[in-house]
Amino acid sequence: MPAYLTWLAVYVWLPLAVLWATHGSLVIRHKKTLAISALLSMAIGVPWDFFALATNTWSFPVHSVVGIYIFTLPIEEYCFMIFLGMLVTTMVLIIRARFGRFLMPKKVRR
């Protein structure tokens, strides 16, 4: 399996699946938040990636990706933006729900 896909599977999809399985109700209650976060992640990530590839700030070795490109970006990069955005949002939601009382003043606790 190409390296980027393996990395996504191990470090993004697996933790995301575990968090969603263990915090299903929290995820369902915030599905719009998750969807908008993924869109925001794309809105920042796609132009940044185009800039980075144009200036050779970073690149994706041919043997590391499956070889499907959308507008010169490998499909794994779109998966990175969408699913890492969702993973981070899920983690923030869990931290907010679990540890909010230590991190936030009383009047805004959930």
Next chain:
Amino acid sequence: MSLQQLTYLMSIFLFAGGALLIELALVRRDLRPYARFLGAMALLGIMLTAILEPPALGSRAWVYGQQNMLDVHVLGAEIETFLYSALLLLFAGIATIVLADHEEKGDLTVTAMRKYAGRILPIRPHVRRKITVLPGAAPHRGPRCADIA
């Protein structure tokens, strides 16, 4: 050190910093109680970089152009990447707090989001105009309008 070595750092300020500044301009009034929470988010970003970046670089999932980097490595990652993650986690933390607060109130709507956009863009509130003609009133040149916001 050449200017080219600052390319990655500048792109972080431009894209992650720029997005964070726009977000702060939109929602900063609502964030004061969350200062500690957002500090924790930045810390989480730094920790995630230390966990996620070294295996990606080790397996060459992506590679950096060394001429565009400061070439300072900390815990197996480029030092700029820690700034990247801290800024993006701050951005994600703020977005999640604001969006989740609205979704829990059942108010995650286009109208609610327009309220935030209106803080930095000259968006006028939607105005419905109702033409009221009083019974028995003399014909008038223009309609008498009552604006209902």
